[in-house]
Amino acid sequence: MAGFWWWKLLLVALAGILFSPQQYSASQKVPEYRFMRNATSASNIAYFDYIVIGGGTAGCPLAATLSQNYNVLLLERGGSPYGNPNITNLATFGAALSDTSPTSPSQRFISQDGVINARARVLGGGTCLNAGFYTRASPQYARETGWDGKAVNESYQWVEKTVAFQPQIKQWQSAVRDGLLEIGVQPNNGFTYDHIDGTKVGGTIFDQQGFRHTAADLLQHGNPARITVLLHATVHRILFTIKGKSKPKAHGVVFRDALGRRHKAYLNHDHKNEIIVSAGALGSPQLLMLSGVGPAKHLQAHNIRVTLDQPLVGQGMSDNPMNAIFVPSPVPVEVSLIEVVGITKFGSYVEAASGENFAGGSPKDYGMFSPKVGQLSTVPPKQRTEEALAKAIESMDALDEAAFRGGFILEKIMGPMSTGHLELRTRDPNDNPLVTFNYFQHPHDLERCVQGLSTVEKIIESKAFSPFRYKNMPLSILLNMTASAPVNLLPKHANSSLSLEQYCRDTVMTIWHYHGGCQVGKVVDTDYKVLGVDALRVIDGSTFNFSPGTNPQATVMMLGRYMGLKILRERLAASD
Known part of the structure; x- marks a missing residue:
């Protein structure tokens, strides 16, 4: 029996499940947006001062801000997050990510590296799907980007009044925090939204009742008389006018509703009016290419008329690589998403999440590290096929729920130096483009990953974390346990032990x-x-050279507000 118990724990790490759903009984106040409707009700042709493409993390605050003075159309290819418990409740985190249906708020894609990923397809964008951690970028990041510090702080505060909260730190997260401090990730910065070296408790977009607040909530600050939000409105291309040797000028968009009917929206006749793309790091370069702005040879290969030969569209794609270690616990642990972070001086961020079985839900269903949401680390990236996912899920479902007690400590590197590119797969905007991130192509990224995992080892072995670890389970066992499990083997390497690099x-x-x-x-x-x-x-995360802070959502929302205010100020100054 002891051997079977041990095998179950090994499979837990292979399956990679994080935590179980928790039930909340509180009712959530849902905004009533009279300006929001399905695109099927849209007129065939309409005119606006601003057309914002993408109602995501940046698009919602941007559109709300611009609507203070101007008529704004916000086009979102997905639906509303409101009324969908898989989005709004902490209890069901991961359920939306595991939904691979055509109408899911999460659209799964697999990078050319073989890592399974997701892009948002819902009003509110990634804030409807993520683990909720809220933290600002560093002042240095803002200075290097050229942003005005005062306006940045005011824009963060505007966002935080609506969507940010202080989490309740319980035993597991406290142990990770104290472990970080014990091993020297100092100082203790307590609870703060600010990005500061050391250990801190960050914010969360989940409130005290476990309800998620998203960028869509920021639309409540818009002028309802000046803003129109169309759902299930997929933009197929941006329209340009080209006169002589002058620059091409954007003047409208073509979009289709859920029934496939074609609509056009144009800018009103004022040379200061604009189209703003906020479709995300995959959607924005994809839409530019579909509209003829991109590498000429690539566009011509897809029979797309070239508006502007711009070879750098789709270049510089990066994804912060994450590696996690499952730590089985001898005692129950609370459900927690990302709440504590260690910001190291060598360029790795250390975070944690935990969970156990609660009444009303199974830990096998959801989680940041579940194969059901595409997170499969038990085979190398190129081998993460649908068959491998199905096998991992089957093995996970066969386990007793008691085997899922524990949590993950993860590290991710900041600002990866490895970069890749994005290309069109088809001319259909509903299809995912081809994207390559080239994880660990640059040796410095690999060095920081190793340092990050070494830091995780020290936390696991710290006195502060000792209540949540088995004494006979050193890091070498946690790393190599997959080699002795009966399914989903990682490759056995020549030295028979798994190096941190590998x-x-x-x-x-x-x-x-x-x-x-x-x-x-x-x-x-x-x-x-x-x-x-x-x-x-283009105003969204596709413009970033490096992901801001430990987690980008706060800064992307801030950027929407910041640029909206800047555009308003510039137009006001020009009219004086």
């Missing part, structure tokens, strides 16, 4: 922080205007 390569996963494709200085200028064309901007 562990990084073989078990790399995503934490959904991919960025790039329309970077500042390459595709857009410092005002996020697309170089080489007029009346077109």
Whole structure:
């Protein structure tokens, strides 16, 4: 019996499940947006001052802000997050990510590296799907980006009044925090939204009742008389006018509703009006290419008329690689998402999440590290096939729920130096593009991963964390346990032991922080205007050279508000 118990624990790490659902009985106040409707009700042709493509993390605050003074159309290819418990409740975190249906708020994609990933397809974007951690970028990041510090802080505060909360830190997260401090990830910065070296408790977009607050909530600050939000509105291309030798000028968009009917939206006749793309790190470069702005040869290969030969569209794609270690616990642990972070000086962030079985739900169903959401680290990336996922899920379902007691400590590297690129797969905007991130291509990224895992080992062995570890389970066993399990074997290497370098390569996963494709200085200028064309901007994470802070959502929401205010100020100044 002891051997069978041990085998179950080994399979837990292979299956990679994080925590079970928790039930909440509190009722959530749902915003009533009279300006939001299905695109099937849209007129065939309409005119606006601003057309924002993508109602995601940046698009919602941007559209709400611009609507203070101007008529704004916000086009979102997905549906509403409201009324969907798989989005709104902490109890069902991961359920949306595991839904692979055509109408899911999460659209699964697999990078050319073989890592399974997800992109949002819902009003509110990634804030509807993520683990909720809220933290700002560092002041240095803001300075290097060229942002105005005062306006940045005011924009963060505007966001935080609606969507950010202080989490309740319980035993597991406290042990990780104290372990980080014990091993020297100092100082203790307590609870703060700020990005500071050392150990801190960050914010969360889940409130005290376990309800998720998203970028869609920021639309409540819009002017209802000036904003129109269309759901299930998929933009197929941006329309340009080209006169003589002048720059191409964006003047409208073509979109289709859920029934496939074609609609057009145009800018009103004012040269200051603009189209703004906020479709995310995959959607924004994809849409530019579909509209003829991109590498000419690639566009011609897809029979797309070239509006502007811009070879840097789709370049500079990065994803912060994540590697995690499952730590089985001899005692029950609370359900927790990312709440504590260790910001190391060598460039790795250490975080943790935990869980156990609660009444009303099974830990096998959901979780950040579940094969059901595509997180499969028990085979190397290129071998993470549908068959491998199915086998991992089957093995996981066969386990007793008691075997899922424990949690994960993860590390992810900041600002990966490895970069890749994005290309079109088809001319259908509903299809995922081809994207390559080239994880660990740069040796410095691999070095930081190894340092991060070494830091995780020290936390596991710390006195503070001792109540949550088995004494006879050192890191070598935690890393190599997959080699003796009966399913989903990692490759056995010549030295018969799994080095940290090889562990990084073989078990790399995503934490959904991919960025790039329309970077500042390459595709857009410092005002996020697309170089080489007029009346077109890109404002979202595709413009980032590095992911801001430990987690980007706060900064992406801030950027939407920040740029909305900047655009309003510039237009006001021009009219004086």
